[in-house]
Amino acid sequence: MEERLLQVGETVRYARTSSLEALYEGYLNFHHLTLSPRASDKRIILESGINAVAPLTAIDGARRPAIVIRSSPWKAGTEDTPWHDEFDLDHGHIRYFGDHKVTTIGPVGSTRGNRALLEAWRLHTSTSSAERASAPPLLVFAARPEYVGGRRIEKGYLDFAGVCVIERLEFVVQRDPRTGRSFPNVVVDLAVLSLDQNDEVDWNWINDRRDPSRTALDSLNRAPDSWKTWVRRGRVSIPSLRRRVMSSRVLSRADQLPEPGSIEAGLLEAIYHFFDDKKHAFELLASRVAAWVLDAQGGNYSEQWLTRSGGDGGMDFVGRLDVGKGAGSSPLVVLGQAKCIKPDSSISPDQVARLVARLRRGWVGVFVTTGVFSHQAQVEIVDDAYPVVLVSGGRLASTVRRIVHESYDGDVQSLLREVADTYESHITHRRPEEALTTA
Template identity: 55%
Template sequence: MDERTDVDWTDADWRPGSRRLLRVHDELRYAQGATQSERVIDGLPNYHWLMSPDHLKRPKVTLAAGINAPKDLVACDGTRRPVIALRSSPWKAGHETNPWHDEFDLDHGHVRYFGDHKPSTIGLPGATKGDRLLLEAARLHSGTTRAERELAPPIMIFRAITVYRAGRAVVKGHVEFCGVAIIERLEHVVQRDPDTGRSFPNLVLDLAVVSGGELDSVDLRWIDDRRNAGLSTSTALRYAPDTWKRWVREGALAIPRVRRRMLASTVRTAEEQQPVPGSEDAAVLERLYRFFDGRKHAFELLASRVAAEVLRESGATYREGWLSRPSGDGGVDFVGRIDMGSINASTPVVVLGQAKCVAPRTGISPEQVARVVARLRRGWIGVYVTTGSFSKQAQIEIIDDQYPVILIAGGLLAATVVRMAQANYGGDIEELLKSTVDDYGKAITHRRPEEVISI
């Protein structure tokens, strides 16, 4: 744990009413049967003491399910939901109990979180308690009045982590705090169970993680106040982060300005751009490289489809165009377009893509990225997709020169291919690759990039 300025989790002089700061990336002990009086268990802060210290005499805010919340509170000015605590368990992803993969990009303040509808659930999303909580909260988070947004329950995000104790990996009983979030978007989606192949409906949330105050932290007295029936909803904001208060005042327009962003983390190491060694994604990436090593031109179609998937996941309306000819492409392997705006008021933006199939962990140099940058006109954007990693200098030049280029390295490529296979090929990556090779020849054309605007 990082050293703190004036809050020490083991401080014997801690007094009721003092602030309890919870920082993004703090690791907490979530022990079965733990009391609300122990501040530290096994050398880590006790989750139950932090969320519901014993002197407050309130029930625990558990993380037993993926979506958790204390009961509605009848306060002096009406009824409110104090908080919703989300738990993501990456080690369960792909199992029947959790056949989906939540996505975390805390450096850019974004989490994509799936509801708790399962293949065995009868009915539409909302039939489960968790999905009902999300639907109720989403209505308030999208509220057009300050009164609605004051009622909106803070979304506190936690994810299960593995810790090492005495040289042994301990999978259960520990969580990482990932921040407080606003529900930016709620969608109804259809997912496929990787075990049975059955399709089922679910909810998915795009969550905007707000930047914290001092020490990138949340003062948990804010949650205490929201659970205090004697305080009005407005008064219960007194310990909320300033970013949350701004969103309450201004609404959705404030989200880009209150979203958490870690500027120093925009340059990533080669290791950070690749899958974890030994993981499923690492095996998939190696498989992609070996499959396309003798047919690297066909990799351009996979890169085009991966770019489309990544852009659509960001909320963009993306339309795939075509592949350029294998020779004489001038730094452009595929072309697409993004339609910016709404249905009745939009403008197309040309997307130029470059694909490079190289051995995983091979570095992509600034000169290689510059080839696609040189082809960009005003208002166009570039996408570079590779099985390798982007060198530090290539990333720095993109950032310093403010080039509108999206870099998709091996880790994101592999993870996206896995999701595409699950969604469209019953999880069979071999079928996805076969389809890519079969469709490659039909995707090639000789057209100017700007012609994509008229398709």
């Protein structure tokens, strides 16, 4: 049987066309890639965000072959896409919002997509290897605009993001930016699994899962090794199976800043100018941004206090990060450093080293700036494996945009004024380890 290989990052062309040729307009044709050898199998379509392949009854019971997700992260924050899907493929993480909308009638799970996610969540968190074998893999594509002949095309170009397992599912409340009304939804944290050396998956694995004459275990033959290991061992194996691209942790200056002319670029300039003459107040905004960043990465972060200006010795704010749940949770001290500098300025290795020097065993550092981190500063963090999260101007701006969208009706000035007005009340003189004893 012909191999149907798909590489992470590869662009596929999806169009409403009957063409089944291998290439379409020079790109891998999605319809050819996903074509089943059985004429009775319907074509997989991507007309929704969550596209659940039809379930079947195989010789060993019912199963859903796969769930194919199409996200449009570039449209985040628009009226069509009010949520913000997060893609961090270099660290094997995707945060994806379900398909419940403000116009949806019925509880969460009444939509076809969310219902499929809830069904998959039950199997992905099962302690039974037999149930995990029947669990549908999530194959995620990120839509993006493409310029063809000088014309911007916003539909039909999809970058493959990988094969995923659901790590966590939450019920959330979102606000529709057009009407201001709130509505419930689900959000899932997906672990992007490592594939083979070429970062490829064979779509024939999914075709095997669509074959009712095969058992769920038989259909594992062409599955990625990481998926097979997950089926055998379950959730405990996910950290070792997660996709990681270490070299890409060192980012260029352009990658650390918003795209010129974008909403985030204007937002970053507004933040810098607002705090330029009151830089200490920026520490409170940095603390809030750190909370959002660490929460998005799967932790449970709580803000604690700001340190007194002038004597911080490399730390501006203190937080607490609880890893795990219940009796198995472990609290960690988070030390934060904040620097409000011109967006085109760089943070040097010496400035990052001041924060690193304050960290004790088991503590975590966060450095938030309106600028960028120099190449050498990043290299030292990566090479020495320091537990420090770097938040540059681009990430700061995108996070602040989410904060004001969720809690300030999109008014960034309301957030900045509140930060400036309440900054003094958050300052205290306490030892960082006292954060471990707070409720």
